[in-house]
Amino acid sequence: MLTDAHSHRVNTGEVNTVYNVRINDDPMSLPHGPRLYFSVGIHPWDAGRFQPSWLDKLNLLLNYRQVVAIGECGLDKNTEIPMNVQLEVFERQIILSEIALKPLLIHCVGCHNELMELHRKHSPVQAWIVHGFRGKPGLAQQLLKAGFYLSYGGKHNPESVALTPPDRLLMETDDSGKELEEVAATLMAIGKLAPEELTAAEKIFRIK
Structure with a gap:
């Protein structure tokens, strides 16, 4: 079964969905359904509004079996939030991961470049x-x-997709409105891949 590694909506097809949750979202408003998982x-x-209580909430939510990843988290040069602030918040999530x-x-x-430097610094297992x-x-x-994994959506560089090994390739719909099957068909055609080769997400997220 295909897995949507990052989505802002629940897929309608026969696929697993990792639904994106931001830390200040109301858990009571989250969707429910079969084959539905979460990243928080x-x-x-x-990051500019960071509160220590958010880490406590995140740590609590990670105890739930359906929460399979931490994210979205990271770094963005296009936001006005100072990089040192973003780095501090991101590194706390790296440690928690x-x-x-x-x-x-x-x-x-x-x-x-900053991301790869952090990866070298922390030498993560996850x-x-x-x-x-x-x-x-x-x-x-x-x-x-x-050592990174790459997740591709509807907008991608075909040459990058073609050189990504299937065991390091994930797929996503993000907020595109596309169905995962459509995204998967495009990526499989580019990479000359069969559906049974696209199992990286299930292994990483421990989806059975």
Whole structure:
């Protein structure tokens, strides 16, 4: 079964969905349904309003079986929030990821060098997934060599998709409005992949 690694809505097809939750969302308002999982994190856009209680809430939510990842979290050069503030909030989630044994779903805009430096610094055991990756093949190769996983959506660089090994490739709908089957068909055609090869997400998120 295909898995949508990052979505802002529940898929209608026969797929697993990892639904994105921001830390200040109301848990009571979240959708319910079969094959529905969650990622929860402190988005870099929210780092300027960071409260220590958010980490307590995140730590609590990570105890639920359906919460399979921390994210979105990461770094964004296009926001006005100072980079040192973003780094502090992101590093706290990196540490929590290793303690809770949950992978990171990473929002990264213009900060890939900083991201790779953090990866070298922390030497994580848990997977680091760059969501919505649209970068050029050179950057994709750097990230893959460093140990990252790449998640592709409707907008992507076909050359980067083609060079990504299936065991490091995830797929997502994000907020595109597309069905995952459509995204998957495009990625499989580019990478000459069969559906049974696209199991990285299930393994990383421990979805059975």
